[in-house]
Amino acid sequence: MRALLLALLLLPGLALAQDPPAPRPMAEERPAPRPTAEPVEKPEPAEPASEAPRPQEKQAEPEEPAGPPIHTTLRESDFDHSACLLELTLLGADYAPQAPLTDPDQPDCGIDRPILLHAPLPGIEIPGGAPMRCDTARQLAHWLRDFVRPASALLPGQPRLVALEPGSTYQCRATVGNDGTGLSEHAFGNAFDIAAFRFDDGSRIAVEPRADKGDLAEAFQRAVRGAACLYFTTVLGPGANAAHDNHLHLDIKARRGGWRLCQ
Helix, strand or coil, rough: CCCHHHHHHHHHHHHHHCCCCCCCCCCCCCCCCCCCCCCCCCCCCCCCCCCCCCCCCCCCCCCCCCCCCHHHHHCCCCHHHHHHHHHHHHHHCCCEEEECEECCCCCEEEEEEEEEEECCCCEEEEECCCEEEEEHHHHHHHHHHHHHHHHHHCCCCCCCEEEEEEECCCCCCEECCCCCCCHHHHHHCCCCEEEEEECCCCEEECCCCCCCCCCHHHHHHHHHHHHHHCCCCCEECCCCCCCCCCEEECCCCCCCHCEEEEE
16 A cells, blocks of 8 residues: 555656657748739730821812813804805905914913904905904904995095004903903904004004094094994093003903993
8 A cells, every 4th residue: 555655656756757748840941932923914015006197288279170261262153253254255355264373371362263364345455464353354344344434535635545554463462551460352363453544645544642633633533433332342542541542452352231342
């Protein structure tokens, strides 16, 4: 009993003398994993910026067609031209058809069916001839026959009219005596200028300012000038402007309503 008790008393010491229990093996320390960087999403390549729209260059607007040259709009039909030539022939005019007249520098100028008029009536010549449209020649012939030739018979000595001294005939140029912005009727064969009247007795009546001279030359000039407006749509002479002081300008320009300019 005493031995048992002794053994019980010694047992704790025995337990103390035993080796202490081995500590639990520590988990192998591993280096802390480096925080893996989250995959950086590469930005998607930006779409190339569309170029800012360039201001569209202002396209030159197409020019309006200028239309046909003026001289072609005055071309007579075959019938009208033939009728005019026949009338000139019956009046006894001396003329010759010519090739079309044009101007390389000004397309509006020209005469499509010109004639070269040598004498509008028998015995009344135009020295050197004058190119013009047939209708211009026809109006000139009627005016000379109906008014100018009879008026010359009332002059002293009753001289016979034998020639017209021409001023401008066909000529590609601007109108004179105003702003000069439009083409003259001379550029289309519609006009004829008279610088003087010549008679068979050698006398001559020049077109010039004659206001209030009170003689027959003035009366003749006034009479034929006034009568010309019955045949021509434009009659200009001394007093109209300085450009017409030395000739009578006669033309057949077409105007609305048949309006006529007589100065």
